[in-house]
Amino acid sequence: MIRTLRAFFLSRLLREKLLLVAFALLGVLMWFSSFSRRTGSFWSAQRATTAALAEQKQWLANRQNIEESERKAAASLDSARTLDATQLFAEVDKLAREAGLNPALGEQRDDATGKHLLQVTLAKVEWEPLKKFYLSLQARSPYISIEQFTVRVLNTTHTATLRVSSVEIAK
DSSP states (O other), X not given: OHHHHHHHHHTXXXXXXXXXXXXXXXXXXXXXXXXXXXXXXXXHHHHHHHHXXXXXXXXXXXXXXXXXXHHHXXXXXXXXXXXXXXXXXXXXXXXXHHTTOOOEEEEEEEOTTSEEEEEEEEEEEOHHHHHHHHHHHHHTTTTSEEEEEEEEEETTEEEEEEEEEEEOOOO
């Protein structure tokens, strides 16, 4: 078969030979482009997996320290000061109003671990009241935790979105 292809190629005119070589080179370039893209995505996935495994290994290596810190933290909590879902809603609303804000308290749910979550949106607020609200929430830590805090600046006003949580300890 190679002899037949060689004979076919050699019997062609020069411009036909150049055109056949150009088509072959184009095919090789297309294959190489696809190959390099697949190779790049493979190495990217490999690096991401290696980093994730290293992080998991670090967490597992520190498991005893983490569990010990968790036990100490749980022992230091006062069960009378922990908040259920309704108390979390009322406390966040109270702290926002004390800071001079009018919060939009949104989605409220409990996750599988028994943690109460509350979505809070503060639209078109000034910086100082927002800062006062943040500091008052921070002062209630560890009974109220800020899990996510996003601020968008629009001219001189801000729009803040928070996800706060609390854990209720049975009394």
